[in-house]
Amino acid sequence: MGYRNLRECIVDLERSGQLVRIETEIDPHLEAAEIQRRVYQAQGPALLFNRVKGSRFPMVSNLFGTIDRARDLFRDTLDLVQRLVDIKLDPARALQHPFQSARALPAAWAMRPKFVRSGPILDHETTISELPQLVCWPDDGGAFITLPAVYSEDVTQPGWQSSNLGMYRIQLSGGEYEPNKEIGLHYQIHRGIGVHHTQAVREGKPFRVNIFVGGPPALPLAAVMPLPEGLSELTFAGALGGRRMRLIRRPDSLPLAVEADFCITGTVDPERLLPEGPFGDHLGYYSLAHDFPVLNVEHVYHRSDAIWPFTVVGRPPQEDTAFGQLIHEITGSAIPQVLPGVKAVHAVDAAGVHPLLLAIGSERYTPYSKEQRPQELLTQANAILGQGQLSLAKYLLIVNEADNPSLDIHDIPAFLKHLLERVDWTRDLHFQTRTTIDTLDYSGSGLNTGSKVVIAASGPKHRDLPTELPSGLTLPDEYRNPRVCLPGVVAIETSSPLSNLKSQISNLKSFPLILLVDDSEFVAATLNNLLWVTFTRSNPAADIHGVDSFTEDKHWGCRGSLIIDARLKSHHAPPLIEDPEVTKRVDQLAVKGGPLEGII
Numbered sequence: 001m002g003y004r005n006l007r008e009c010i011v012d013l014e015r016s017g018q019l020v021r022i023e024t025e026i027d028p029h030l031e032a033a034e035i036q037r038r039v040y041q042a043q044g045p046a047l048l049f050n051r052v053k054g055s056r057f058p059m060v061s062n063l064f065g066t067i068d069r070a071r072d073l074f075r076d077t078l079d080l081v082q083r084l085v086d087i088k089l090d091p092a093r094a095l096q097h098p099f100q101s102a103r104a105l106p107a108a109w110a111m112r113p114k115f116v117r118s119g120p121i122l123d124h125e126t127t128i129s130e131l132p133q134l135v136c137w138p139d140d141g142g143a144f145i146t147l148p149a150v151y152s153e154d155v156t157q158p159g160w161q162s163s164n165l166g167m168y169r170i171q172l173s174g175g176e177y178e179p180n181k182e183i184g185l186h187y188q189i190h191r192g193i194g195v196h197h198t199q200a201v202r203e204g205k206p207f208r209v210n211i212f213v214g215g216p217p218a219l220p221l222a223a224v225m226p227l228p229e230g231l232s233e234l235t236f237a238g239a240l241g242g243r244r245m246r247l248i249r250r251p252d253s254l255p256l257a258v259e260a261d262f263c264i265t266g267t268v269d270p271e272r273l274l275p276e277g278p279f280g281d282h283l284g285y286y287s288l289a290h291d292f293p294v295l296n297v298e299h300v301y302h303r304s305d306a307i308w309p310f311t312v313v314g315r316p317p318q319e320d321t322a323f324g325q326l327i328h329e330i331t332g333s334a335i336p337q338v339l340p341g342v343k344a345v346h347a348v349d350a351a352g353v354h355p356l357l358l359a360i361g362s363e364r365y366t367p368y369s370k371e372q373r374p375q376e377l378l379t380q381a382n383a384i385l386g387q388g389q390l391s392l393a394k395y396l397l398i399v400n401e402a403d404n405p406s407l408d409i410h411d412i413p414a415f416l417k418h419l420l421e422r423v424d425w426t427r428d429l430h431f432q433t434r435t436t437i438d439t440l441d442y443s444g445s446g447l448n449t450g451s452k453v454v455i456a457a458s459g460p461k462h463r464d465l466p467t468e469l470p471s472g473l474t475l476p477d478e479y480r481n482p483r484v485c486l487p488g489v490v491a492i493e494t495s496s497p498l499s500n501l502k503s504q505i506s507n508l509k510s511f512p513l514i515l516l517v518d519d520s521e522f523v524a525a526t527l528n529n530l531l532w533v534t535f536t537r538s539n540p541a542a543d544i545h546g547v548d549s550f551t552e553d554k555h556w557g558c559r560g561s562l563i564i565d566a567r568l569k570s571h572h573a574p575p576l577i578e579d580p581e582v583t584k585r586v587d588q589l590a591v592k593g594g595p596l597e598g599i600i
Helices: 006-015 031-041 067-073 078-089 091-096 098-102 105-109 192-203 218-223 233-241 321-338 376-384 388-392 412-422 498-503 520-525 527-536 580-589
Strands: 019-022 046-049 059-061 114-116 148-152 164-166 169-171 182-186 207-213 246-250 253-257 262-276 290-302 308-310 344-347 356-361 395-400 429-436 449-457 479-486 489-494 513-517 544-546 549-552 555-558 562-565
Touching: 006 019, 006 046, 031 046, 031 059, 031 580, 067 321, 078 233, 078 321, 148 169, 148 192, 148 218, 148 253, 164 192, 164 218, 164 233, 182 262, 192 207, 192 262, 207 253, 218 233, 253 262, 253 290, 321 344, 356 376, 376 395, 376 449, 395 412, 412 449, 412 479, 412 527, 429 555, 479 520, 479 527, 489 520, 513 520, 513 527, 520 527, 544 555
Parallel strands: 019 046, 059 308, 114 246, 356 395, 395 449, 489 513, 513 562
Antiparallel strands: 046 059, 148 164, 148 207, 169 182, 182 290, 207 262, 246 253, 262 290, 344 356, 429 449, 479 489, 544 562, 549 555
16 A cells, blocks of 8 residues: 555655655755755665754655655555556456456556545645745746646536646746745646646636645656546546545635645636746756746645655756656556557657657558658657657657667667668658747747657668777867767867858768767767757757758758757757855765765
C-alpha cells in the first residue's frame, strides 16, 4: 500500500537511510536551491530542512532525486499500474491472462476518488507571505512554488470527472501582484488547464483553482502524467498511491485533497493578466516576464504537521528527470498502440525534453519497393507531432527499425551514428515553419513561435563517419578551434557570417554535420553539452544551413554538409548562472563537521 501522506513518506525514507535532516537554518532565497542542485548532482539523499529562514514551515527536497528512490516510493503499486495501462491498451490480452490481469483490480478500484466531510488539510489557515519563499536563481522575479499540483474544472461541466490536475509554476511574490491577495499562474499551450481557461472566457465567468502542495508522492507525479484529454489525473493518483484519493466537498471551493500539506484556493478572472517571471527554467535559461493569468487568493489551508516540498529546475538533468523516466516506464508500452508503426519515442532530457525527439518507426507498406527512402516514416513523424506535448518538439529524428532491429533509442551516440550514416541531406529534411514551439524556448521568432524539422533516415549505410579532423586542416582566421564531438560531427567557433564558412568548407566535407558554436571545447567535452547547446540554441528554419544548398518545388536541401548555427543570439534568454557568494556559503556547509559533510 502506498503512502497516505508526505509525512509517512519522509519517515520511511529516513528509516531506510534515504533522507537526512538539516538542522542548520537555511535561507530559501537561493541557498536551499543551490543545496538541492548540488545534492542532486551527487545523487545524494532527500533533505529535510527543519529550520527555514523567514518561515515556520520545514521544507523537503530531492524526494525523487534518484530513479531508484523514485521507483521505491511506488514499489507497492508500480507494477500494478503498468498492468492497468496494458489492459487498457489490449483488453484481449487481459482475457487471455485473466489471473494476471486480476492483480491490477485493486489499482483500478483506487482510481475513483472518495469524498469525505473533513480532514487534516483544514486544520489551520495561513497567508501567502508566511509560506517558504523559495527563490531558485539570482534573476528570478520572486518566490515560486516548484512542486504544485494545480486542480481545475470545466465551468460548463463541473465535477472531478472533467477535472485537470497539472504541474504549473506558481509565482508567490514580486512583480505587480498584490501581496497575500494575488499570485501568478504560468501554464503553457497544450496544457489541460488551458481548456478550462478557454471555456471560462467563452462563458464570461471566472473559474476556480485549487493549488495543492505536498500530500502523497503520487499527487505530483500524477500532475505531470501525459493522460488523454478528459481523463482526470486524480484517477491516476489513486492508482499509483494504492488508495482512493480522499477529497472534501465545500460549497465555496473545488474539492480539497484531504492529505495535502497545503492548499491555496481562489478564482481566476480569465480576462485579467499580469507579468509573470522571470524564472530559471528547465531548458537551462531564464523564461522572461510575460503576461499570464492571476489567481485571486481566498484561503491558504494547511495541516498541523505541514511540510513544504520543493524541487529546482535548471539545465538538465535535474530532479524532474526522474519524473520523465518513471512516466516512460509506466506508459512506454502505449506508444505502438497509440501511434501504429512507431516502435519507440525518446524525448531527450539533456536537450531540454521538448527541443529534441528521437523515434524509431517502421516501413510496413512498401516491401516491394526497391527505392529505400523514408516513406511511412514521414506519416509516423506527423502522427508523433500531433500528440499533445510531443507537438512542441523542434527536432524530430526518426529512423527505420528494419535497418538495425537492435538499435537502442536511449543510446544517443549510437542513434545519431546510425542516422548520420544513412541520411541524405538532399531528400531527408522536412520543415514546418511559423508554427508552435515550447513557451519556454526562446530560440524562435517570438513566444510559442518557431519552426520544426523532421529528419527521417531509412535504407543502407552509405557513408563512413570520420572521427578525426583531416590532417593539415586550415580554416580562415575567423573560424577557430574545430573539435570532433561525435563520429561525423564537428563543432567550430566563429563570429562571422555563414557565407564565408560555406566557401571554405571543402576540406570538412567528410563531416555530414557541422555545428557553429560559441565554445567548441565546451560542446565537445560531454554528450550532454553537445545536446544542450545544439538543440536549445537553434531554430531549425532560421539556423539550419548547408553547403551547396538548393530549393526545389519548395523543398530545401543541401548536397554538402549540413550546418546548424547553435550560437547564442541577441534574442535568446540568458543562461542560468549561480550566485558565487551563495556557492561559497554552501561550500562551507560541506566542510568537516558541517551538515552536508560527505553528501556533496
